[in-house]
Amino acid sequence: MLRRLLIALIVIGMAGFAIFWWLTMPSTISLALAARTPDLANGEEVFNAGGCTSCHAVPNQPDRLKLGGGLPLASPFGTFYAPNISQDPTDGIGRWSESDFVNAVLRGTSPGGSHYYPAFPYTSYAHARLEDIRDLFAYMKTLPAVSGASRDHDLPFPFNIRRTLGIWKLLFFDDKPFTPDQQRSAQWNRGAYLVNSLGHCAECHSPRNLLGGIIKAQRFAGGPDPEGHGWVPNITQKGLADWSESDFGYFLESGQLPDGDSVGGAMTRVIRNTSQLSADDRTAVAVYLKSLAPVEGPPKPPKPAG
Structure with a gap:
């Protein structure tokens, strides 16, 4: 009886490992890239x-x-x-x-x-x-x-x-x-493409769950800085409703906030890149960001008593 139980446990363990190995196999794009x-x-x-x-x-x-x-x-x-x-x-x-x-x-x-x-x-x-x-x-x-x-x-x-x-x-x-939205303009779709793919804005501007996955219902709603340095702002219309499209575009070019202040932290590295984009692409990003519906983000922790 003990021998049978041991054999069963070994078989189950091997099967479990095989399933794990299959499920976790890295995927690749198998295609011949034409010249x-x-x-x-x-x-x-x-x-x-x-x-x-x-x-x-x-x-x-x-x-x-x-x-x-x-x-x-x-x-x-x-x-x-x-x-x-x-x-x-x-x-x-x-x-x-x-x-x-x-x-x-x-x-x-x-x-x-x-x-x-x-x-x-x-x-x-x-x-x-x-x-x-x-x-x-x-x-x-x-x-x-x-x-x-x-x-x-x-x-x-x-x-x-x-x-x-x-x-x-x-x-x-x-x-x-990325699939374009046929009900939207070419400019909006270009902005949506840049923000959601190459620009990867949601990677920092969205809260994450305990496993590190983006919480889809709060996409772009800000949250704790993943590097542990403060708070990443909500960039939906809940957080930036008073920003105009031109505010967004100028910010991506200069790093200047509408109130005259300058961006800081890791965003300074981002601006070094977005400032190199074409004016058309910065405008497209601004059009898309301005269209984001307001989303309530996670609550900020209270500031320590000064």
């Missing part, structure tokens, strides 16, 4: 809209195109360190194929077949057009190589087990491409 002439100007616009330099530029130096990584990104799950995504063949992505890059950006899967942590916002990039990501890859090929590998992430158990991210993706990763 095409890349649009480098569009690739640069995608690069700026995607905010690649906000995390991947080498900290504390002025050249935003030195993508050697190293920026620490604190979170409730540990500290992530932005990797080197320059063209260095050893420390960066200089040896990556176009398919490697597409699968990293649109599926969060590394060339080696492992999951990337969603500190890399592929959860938003997944909604981007394939052509845009191919143009981005071509543009990044024109940028300088930077030697030096970033340090490993500092994550406690069990968050340091990448395979478990397969379950996280099953719960929270929507990889459907």
